[in-house]
Amino acid sequence: MGVPWERPSAVPWERPSVTSAPGRPTSSHDRPDTEQQNPTMGFHVIYRSTGRENRKRRPSFYSKLACLASFLRAFERCSDSEVIFLNDGEIPSERLAAMKAMGEVVAIRQAPEPEKQSIGFRLYRSNMSALQLVDERMWPGSDLVYFAEDDYLYLPEAFDRLIEAAALLRQASYLAFYASILWNRSYGYWVNDELWQTAEGTTSTFGARIDALRADRLIHRLAFKVGFDTDVSLAYQGIAPFRWSHIFGELLYGAPGNRRPFLARVRSNCGKALVNLLAARAALRPHLLVAPYRPLATHVELPYLATGVDWEAVARESAGWLEENLGIPTDLSY
Secondary structure, three states: OOEEEEEEOOOOOOOOEEEEEEOOEEOOOOOOOOHOOOOOOOOEEEEEEEEOOOOOOOOOOHHHHHHHHHHHHHOOOOOHHHEEEEEEEEHHHHHHHHHHHEEEEEOOOOOOHHHOOOOHHHHHHHHHHHHHHHHHHHOOOOOOOEEEOEEEEEEEHHHHHHHHHHHHOOEEEOOOOOOOHHHHHOOOEEEEEEEEEEEEEHHHOOOEEHHHHHHHHHHHHHHHHHOOOHHHHHHHHHOOOOOOHHHHHHHHHHHOOOOOOHHHHHHHHHHHHHHHHHHHOOOOOOOOEEEOOOOOOOEEEOOOOOOOOOOHHHHHHHHHHHHHHHHHOOOOOO
């Protein structure tokens, strides 16, 4: 699928108009009035965070506090919206203070002996807790929810552009800032001066229309359990993420170099087969994923930083914003 945000040398399509409703083209030069386009669309954010760190390669300016600051700086510009900080385990005091100042803090219920839980188990539990929270809050299906991980940096205008695109691109059910785009099989939509493209897959940081999210609930729960976040994105767009030959081959003989017990192979590959069948059903009414051509956010991991933005400068500016507005210093010295 390629490196996320590896840009093509040229955009291979004409500049199309954006359609706000079937048969009603909107000029790509007019700034859309989101209240007029969708007056009932609320905006909710579930920001998943943990005090733990993993072994991913990070740039020298990486800091979860700076990532949080960049998120808060962008979110502050959103009116009539809410953010819930869904925390897994203990959170450092500076980050927790910033969260409490800007939104609601909810803790994930801890299972016994959390130190014995695998990273995969904790990640799955965190994702499913976020999905469950959407149901518990009973938000309207016409609303937009954004799931955020705690190791992303955002440009200040990121959520302005996300809400703007959601208001006009009614054919898109999912919107992400950071995605895998195959330019030779991607279609582009202009929302004013911002180009959004259809995408193959994204991470666990994305926006979704709540009615589509509920319709795809089983795909999210099962595909993430037997695969990865990209498999989820493919499945709800009607694309089978797993090769049938691999499913049958691993079921009968085991994967090369990883011959798991037979019952474990049965559980895993039956799950993958079911995801493929759910994807076939989703193909009847696929839910489109789009992402902006210009990076508005990035996963802070090497070597996968979105290109074209000085993310170190974004981190430093966000740290300055946090200290100036909330009085919380952020040490980015290195």
